[in-house]
Amino acid sequence: MTPALINLAAEASEKQSAEVTDWAARLGWVAGLLLFVALVYWLMRQGWKWRGELQSGLPALPTAPEHAGEAKLKLSGRYHGSTTAGQWLDRIVAHGLGTRSRVELTLTDAGLDVVRPGATDFFIPAAALRGARLDKGIAGKVLAEGGLLVVTWAHGDKQLDSGFRSDHAAEHAAWLEAIDTVNSTNTTDTTEGAAR
Structure with a gap:
């Protein structure tokens, strides 16, 4: 055998087959x-x-009255959840408040009607509204600065923040003004009632 054939035979014996998958x-x-x-x-x-x-001690969510009055504002968008007021990571899940969904908001003299297809609808009476602000986040959702309309309201003995985002973010400013107007009207009425 020639040295070239010996080298070729040695190389062939050194090559191994691929490992079989276990x-x-x-x-x-x-x-x-x-x-x-x-x-x-x-x-x-x-x-x-x-x-x-x-959170089971939280009372049931109020429903809209039959005659809530004429709509002042309407908004179509997304509901991103509710938290304890001022604590943007303390999500409220009782009564379906933790379920994200599409939303149709309607502000009337009686309050804020929150209609959520596929989730529990609820109503925030005008007397329970505490104010609104633009923010960047709520539990589980962070947006650009001012991209979220956060409505603060009283429910039972708790203050809640509920986050909404309009399909048209330019609408948020009008909502801030309208909710603050409803809130200041309720505050004035309460103060006058207490003075009598």
Whole structure:
């Protein structure tokens, strides 16, 4: 045999075939990963339920009266959730307030009607409105500065902040003014009633 053939035979014997995939180990890893994801999802769901139970003392949401009056303003957009007033990360989930959805807001003399397709509708009486501001975030949602209309209102013995975003952000300024007008009218009426 010539030295070239010996070298070729040596190189051929050194080459090994590719490793065969160990399907049992791979399937074990996939099953373990799926179980981990299911556990994390279950823990998140339990946390949501637990938070709802902690907030179960919150009274039921009011519904709109039959004759709420003429609409002053209307807004179409998104409802991003409610939190304890001043604590933008303390999400309220009781009575469906934690469910994000599309929203149709209507401001009347009687209050703020919040209609949410696919979620619980509610009504904020004019006497419960405490004010409105533009903000950048509420639990689970952060937008550009001033991109969120936050309405502060009283519900039971709690003050809540509810976050809304209009499909047309230019509408937010008109809403701030209108809610502040309703709030100042209610404050004046309450003060005059107390003075009598």
